[in-house]
Amino acid sequence: MTSRFLLSVVLFLAFCGTVSAQSQKGTFALTNARIQTVTKGVIERGVLVIRDGKIAAIGPDVSAPTDATVIDCNGLTLYPGMIDAGTQLGLVEVGSLPETRDNTELGQIAPQMRALTAINPNSVGIPVTRVSGVTTVLTVPNGGLFPGTAALINLNGYTPEQMSVAGWQAVAMNFPSTGRRGWWDDRPEEEVEKEAKKARQRLDDVWKKAVLYSKIDSARHANPDPKRLPEYLPEMEALLPAVTRRAPLLIEVNAARDIDSAIVWAKQNNVLAVFTGVDEGWRVADKLAAANIPCIVGPVLSIPNRPSDRYDRAYGNAGLLQAAGVKIALRTNEEANVRNLPFNAGYAAAYGLGREEALRAVTIVPAEIFGVSNQLGSLEIGKQATLFAADGDPFEPATNIRYVFIDGYRIPMTSRHTELHQEFLRRQPGLKE
Numbered sequence: 001m002t003s004r005f006l007l008s009v010v011l012f013l014a015f016c017g018t019v020s021a022q023s024q025k026g027t028f029a030l031t032n033a034r035i036q037t038v039t040k041g042v043i044e045r046g047v048l049v050i051r052d053g054k055i056a057a058i059g060p061d062v063s064a065p066t067d068a069t070v071i072d073c074n075g076l077t078l079y080p081g082m083i084d085a086g087t088q089l090g091l092v093e094v095g096s097l098p099e100t101r102d103n104t105e106l107g108q109i110a111p112q113m114r115a116l117t118a119i120n121p122n123s124v125g126i127p128v129t130r131v132s133g134v135t136t137v138l139t140v141p142n143g144g145l146f147p148g149t150a151a152l153i154n155l156n157g158y159t160p161e162q163m164s165v166a167g168w169q170a171v172a173m174n175f176p177s178t179g180r181r182g183w184w185d186d187r188p189e190e191e192v193e194k195e196a197k198k199a200r201q202r203l204d205d206v207w208k209k210a211v212l213y214s215k216i217d218s219a220r221h222a223n224p225d226p227k228r229l230p231e232y233l234p235e236m237e238a239l240l241p242a243v244t245r246r247a248p249l250l251i252e253v254n255a256a257r258d259i260d261s262a263i264v265w266a267k268q269n270n271v272l273a274v275f276t277g278v279d280e281g282w283r284v285a286d287k288l289a290a291a292n293i294p295c296i297v298g299p300v301l302s303i304p305n306r307p308s309d310r311y312d313r314a315y316g317n318a319g320l321l322q323a324a325g326v327k328i329a330l331r332t333n334e335e336a337n338v339r340n341l342p343f344n345a346g347y348a349a350a351y352g353l354g355r356e357e358a359l360r361a362v363t364i365v366p367a368e369i370f371g372v373s374n375q376l377g378s379l380e381i382g383k384q385a386t387l388f389a390a391d392g393d394p395f396e397p398a399t400n401i402r403y404v405f406i407d408g409y410r411i412p413m414t415s416r417h418t419e420l421h422q423e424f425l426r427r428q429p430g431l432k433e
Contacts, residue, residue: 021412023156027051028410029064030403033073033389038080038363039378048078050385053408058381073389076402079359080378081135081386082394084341085296085366086276086331089129089137090119090153095335103335104143109206111171111238115139116151119160125336127415130155132339133388133401136165136376138296138331138366140172140250140276145203147172149238150250152370154386156406166372170274171242175253175262176200200261207269210239245272248369250296252276254305256283263291274369276331279305282317285324294369295321297361298331300344312351318361319352329366330358346395358395384408 028050035043035058047062048055064070093100102118119139129137135155141148149169157163176199180192187195213236220230241247253262254277263284266273275281276296281288288295302314310316321328330348332341341362349358367377375384385408392399404411 021414023406023409023411025053025409027065027068028385028405029068029070030073030078030389031064031070034077035379036077036079036359037379038360039380048379048387050405050408053385055379055381055383055385058379071389071403073403076389076391078379078387078389079133079394080363080376081388081404081406082133082341082345082362083329083366083376084129084134084137084332084334084338084362085329085369086298086333087137087139087338088142088333088335089125089155089338090121090123090139091115091141092335093120093123093125103141105141105148108144108202109146109235110141110144110148111146112234113141113148114151114169114238115141115148116153116160116164116169119151119153119163121157121159121163124416125338126155127412128336128417129338130404130406130411131401131413131415131418132342133390133394133404134338134341135386135388135404135406137338138370142172142174145174145176145199145206146235146239147174152372154384154406156409156411165370166375168370168372169241170247170250170370171239172250172276173203173252175251175258175265176203177255177258178261179255179258203265206239207243210236210243211269213237214240214243242271245270248272248274250274250276254279256280259284260287263287263293266293267291277333278321279314279317281326282313282320285321285326288321289325294327294329296329296331296366296369297321297348298344299333300330300348301332301340315347315351318348318358319354322353322357322361327365327369328361329369330361342394343397349395355393355395 030048033046035046035048043060046060047064049057049062088103091103105113138150138152140150150172152165152168153163154165176196178196213233216230242249249271251262251273253259253275259278274294278295278297281295297318300315304313318328330345332338332344345358345362349355364373364377367373376386379387386406388401389403390399390401
């Protein structure tokens, strides 16, 4: 009995020792900081005040409020929190365990499956990501023609609803591919073409059905009659925002000829399209620019689609698109390594995009694409206090992120990685029996 009691005490103390620090909300004054606003230039030495979750004041002549917690940021630069415009963060814990994967549903048509309801706020990947300066992500289901509805979330909160950014959600679609799935795809050419044609026909059929459902829904609201309710189809209901242009349609498309087809399809169907992936966007950059379709590009840290392409085509894709006049944001398309977004941006910057445009591609541009630039993406009075302080360029591996704030909350700079690091820094030789 005594040994059991002692074991219980040891386990309790061990548990208490591993409880993570909590985020804190209050009034903060970040002083003596270099402030990279993104949209209004750089303040070389200024003060940023956080109150009630918002940026209350910013500038070189701002005084710290008497009730504020003052944080001296001498030698540090403040940046808006980085936004990863395409991930599966919070939907997957262990890739090899199906029980921990909630990013894919059965069936080809499942737009009603919402990522926001499946996100795990306690995912170990979230603290790892946010201490790297990535504070906001779009988390997207995958698989099938319409795999589900993506959600834009801040990486702080106890529930998915607390994490949601203005309730922003959008249906994801995988545009039918006309090519082979990869080097391992040894199907005869006739079979490849047949399956591509079949997939395109399925897309057109689903969209026509969604348009019809939208017309019926509009007629019902114009002349409500409780005795004559149309059949409720959850997948068609989920497509309504995209059909009516109340929200964009996130179209995953990568090969050049498929991008061509997707541009035509989006125009024919009057879709408010955002293209994602666009691996070969550089081949048709002029067409994307002419169509005025914003693109979420990435991952940048990748290899070319074709063996005949230059080794750096994936690195230079974003820069070539931006130079052609395409509005671009960056993504990692990762489940766990979303923390690598700064390095994706760094490679894009080095291979043609440039540092300033790369910074915009992970801050204000995705905020504009998602329609939340009044809240996120730059350091301006009235916006969410979602930002970080770094001792160098955030795209450089040697840079350390010192402070992170999300929606006004000061975030603890701890994660599974930092705890493991500290464990081995303080390791003791084991006792011999």
